[in-house]
Amino acid sequence: MNADSTKSWQAVRAEVLRRIRDREWKPGELVPHEAELARELGCSRTTVNRALRAVAEDGLIERRRRAGTRVALHPVRKARLDIPVIRVEIENRGLAYSYSLISQAEELPPPAVRARLQSPPDHKMLHVLGLHLADGCPYALEDRWIDPDAVPEAREADFTQISPNEWLVLTVPFGGGDIAFSAVEAGPDEAEALDCAPGAALFVTERTTWRGSRMLTTVQLLFAPRYRLHTRI
Amino acid sequence: MNADSTKSWQAVRAEVLRRIRDREWKPGELVPHEAELARELGCSRTTVNRALRAVAEDGLIERRRRAGTRVALHPVRKARLDIPVIRVEIENRGLAYSYSLISQAEELPPPAVRARLQSPPDHKMLHVLGLHLADGCPYALEDRWIDPDAVPEAREADFTQISPNEWLVLTVPFGGGDIAFSAVEAGPDEAEALDCAPGAALFVTERTTWRGSRMLTTVQLLFAPRYRLHTRI
DNA sequence: TTCGTGATTAAGTGCACACATATTTGCAAG
DNA sequence: CTTGCAAATATGTGTGCACTTAATCACGAA
Numbered sequence: 001m002n003a004d005s006t007k008s009w010q011a012v013r014a015e016v017l018r019r020i021r022d023r024e025w026k027p028g029e030l031v032p033h034e035a036e037l038a039r040e041l042g043c044s045r046t047t048v049n050r051a052l053r054a055v056a057e058d059g060l061i062e063r064r065r066r067a068g069t070r071v072a073l074h075p076v077r078k079a080r081l082d083i084p085v086i087r088v089e090i091e092n093r094g095l096a097y098s099y100s101l102i103s104q105a106e107e108l109p110p111p112a113v114r115a116r117l118q119s120p121p122d123h124k125m126l127h128v129l130g131l132h133l134a135d136g137c138p139y140a141l142e143d144r145w146i147d148p149d150a151v152p153e154a155r156e157a158d159f160t161q162i163s164p165n166e167w168l169v170l171t172v173p174f175g176g177g178d179i180a181f182s183a184v185e186a187g188p189d190e191a192e193a194l195d196c197a198p199g200a201a202l203f204v205t206e207r208t209t210w211r212g213s214r215m216l217t218t219v220q221l222l223f224a225p226r227y228r229l230h231t232r233i
Numbered sequence: 234m235n236a237d238s239t240k241s242w243q244a245v246r247a248e249v250l251r252r253i254r255d256r257e258w259k260p261g262e263l264v265p266h267e268a269e270l271a272r273e274l275g276c277s278r279t280t281v282n283r284a285l286r287a288v289a290e291d292g293l294i295e296r297r298r299r300a301g302t303r304v305a306l307h308p309v310r311k312a313r314l315d316i317p318v319i320r321v322e323i324e325n326r327g328l329a330y331s332y333s334l335i336s337q338a339e340e341l342p343p344p345a346v347r348a349r350l351q352s353p354p355d356h357k358m359l360h361v362l363g364l365h366l367a368d369g370c371p372y373a374l375e376d377r378w379i380d381p382d383a384v385p386e387a388r389e390a391d392f393t394q395i396s397p398n399e400w401l402v403l404t405v406p407f408g409g410g411d412i413a414f415s416a417v418e419a420g421p422d423e424a425e426a427l428d429c430a431p432g433a434a435l436f437v438t439e440r441t442t443w444r445g446s447r448m449l450t451t452v453q454l455l456f457a458p459r460y461r462l463h464t465r466i
Numbered sequence: 467t468t469c470g471t472g473a474t475t476a477a478g479t480g481c482a483c484a485c486a487t488a489t490t491t492g493c494a495a496g
Numbered sequence: 497c498t499t500g501c502a503a504a505t506a507t508g509t510g511t512g513c514a515c516t517t518a519a520t521c522a523c524g525a526a
Contacts, residue, residue: 008509021406021444033476044511049477059315060407065477066519074321075402079314079412082292083466085307169308173254174293179312181462183416183434201416201434209466211254226415233316233410233442241479266506277481282507298507299489 007043012051015041020060020071028073031061079231083179085166086132086140086221095134099163102129102193106148106155113145116208117215123147126154128164131193137224138194144219151216168209168217175211181229182206184222194224203227240276245284248274253293253304261306264294312464316412318399319365319373319454328367332396335362335426339381339388346378349441350448356380359387361397364426370457371427377452384449401442401450408444414462415439417455427457436460 007015019025031037034052038045056063059078063069090097109117109125119125126146132139144164146154157167182204191198202225208218240248252258264270267285271278289296292311296302323330342350342358352358359379365372377397379387390400415437424431435458441451 021408023406027403035476045477046512047510049479050509052477063477064519065517066475068476074318075407076318076321077316077407077410079316081312081314081464083310083312085309088307088309170260173256174308174310175254177310177466179464179466181414181436182460183436183458185418185432185434199418199432201418203414203416229414231314231412233412268506278507279482280480282509283479285507296507297489298487299505301506 007041007047009047009050009054012037012041012043012048013054016051016055017060020055025071027071027075030068030070033068077233079233081229081231085169086142086163087166090132090134090139093134096136098133098136100131100133101160102131104128104159109145113218116206116218117145117147119147119215123149128159130159130163132163132165138196139224140227141190141193141222142219143222144217146217147215150211150214164217165219172216173211175209175216177207177209180206186222190222194222196225200225203229205229240274240280242280242283242287245270245274245276245281246287249284249288250293253288258304260304260308263301263303266301310466312466314462314464318402319375319396320399323365323367323372326367329369331366331369333364333366334393335364337361337392342378346451349439349451350378350380352380352448356382361392363392363396365396365398371429372457373460374423374426374455375452376455377450379450380448383444383447397450398452405449406444408442408449410440410442413439419455423455427455429458433458436462438462 019031025031032040034045034048038048041048052061052063052069055061056069057078059076060072061069062072084092087097087099105127106124107127108122109119109127113125114121117125126148128142128144128146130142130144132142142163142165146164146168148155151168151172153171154164154167157164157171159167183201184204186194186196186198186200186202188198190202191200194202196202203223205221205223206219207221209216252264258264265273267278267281271281274281285294285296285302288294289302290311292309293305294302295305317325320330320332338360339357340360341355342352342360346358347354350358359381361375361377361379363375363377365375375396375398379397379401381388384401384405386404387397390397390404392400416434417437419427419429419431419433419435421431423435424433427435429435436456438454438456439452440454442449
């Protein structure tokens with residue numbers, strides 16, 4: 001394609017990956033520095049830098065100033081996980097999305113939620129329980145707590161029409177958040193809502209999001225059995 | 234720090250994020266093009282490009298040539314998930330790691346494994362079952378199948394000393410892979426190995442890795458109850 | 467020997483410029 | 497009204513250069 005010696009950063013990355021794969025550069029070993037590689041591969045240092053940065057982001061090499069670049073000894077592979085709005089997730093599978101509100105009330109959160117949201121003991125929160133359905137079948141149970149002080153508009157929101165999941169994404173400016181995945185046994189209520197046996201193993205994701213240092217909301221999503229979260233490395 | 238008007242790409246990114254957060258740029262809206270932003274912020278287009286690329290990688294904006302850059306309508310947040318070797322994962326928590334081999338044999342894989350590895354019907358595979366322990370407590374049960382044709386060295390490996398998990402990372406040149414997370418109920422054997430009640434909800438990760446188009450190995454990791462996979466957005 | 471301390475070096479970053487490439491847009495022919 | 501093609505344009509990428517920053521190394525003083 002390029003008759004001359006210029007190489008794209010993707011080409012450089014491919015060459016770097018090949019050398020790692022073929023053990024030309026062994027794990028833990030120092031690799032030639034950028035300028036050297038640039039000379040060798042016939043491209044500019046900028047391009048080599050771009051390529052090496054990309055490889056480093058995948059966790060296959062480690063780079064430190066002055067210390068140089070070395071092949072990772074224990075490649076902590078970095079997987080990318082997409083966290084879409086549930087409606088989109090369902091629609092992407094070609095299924096019809098629907099949502100049904102189960103309950104909505106302002107109440108005192110349990111200690112676990114209080115801890116996650118770092119809220120004072122007697123602070124009431126907006127508690128919304130709803131069910132996401134795919135083609136009419138229970139898909140995920142959303143158990144959400146929203147701090148009405150941090151998100152005052154939430155009091156007016158109509159969660160019969162739109163899930164808090166989506167409402168928050170649309171309404172509340174993004175901030176940081178943290179996510180945890182685990183497994184729990186379905187309780188009786190959860191089993192009924194999700195139309196599964198009590199005690200069934202459910203995949204759970206818990207998210208807490210904040211803006212600045214202000215905690216906004218925390219949610220537990222219980223997925224119906226056989227749900228799989230999938231990604232590629 | 235910089236008295237002059239030059240801004241680092243991080244500063245530009247911060248400004249871009251601020252404008253999105255403060256709804257100066259609304260979801261779905263087209264944002265000024267790179268050259269314009271460069272002029273406005275007093276830096277080069279290269280720098281703006283670097284910043285916008287970074288923001289796009291987090292899924293907050295979408296960029297297409299000629300079409301321009303727009304704020305994502307449904308921000309599919311991209312979380313990064315670190316997949317370390319289990320030993321490292323345990324040691325990072327300050328616990329003592331140990332490993333115990335349960336069984337190792339060459340046998341015909343069940344259909345599910347055959348499907349994942351795309352292997353012919355009568356092809357025997359290396360089947361290794363082992364337990365990872367943290368401070369002596371069961372941590373994860375590793376149920377792995379290795380294609381001995383693709384990884385011939387595996388036949389000679391001593392999996393009493395090193396887990397296949399770690400052995401493969403050290404020995405086999407990396408390739409691609411795919412990962413799935415789900416939840417299952419503990420069977421009797423699994424319950425005994427993991428020292429938990431039968432029927433307990435277990436967090437599972439399944440990985441299949443390949444090199445080129447050659448399937449190498451597939452593994453199911455059953456984590457002891459209360460395991461949580463954690464990340465930050 | 468140990469502890470600064472400064473020189474050295476490799477990566478990190480910024481900039482001006484040029485060209486590549488993908489899309490859109492608009493105009494014109496059918 | 498549709499189709500095709502060319503122009504315009506925003507992002508994508510490469511290059512050469514310069515400067516910054518962090519880590520290491522070597523040297524000399526305590």
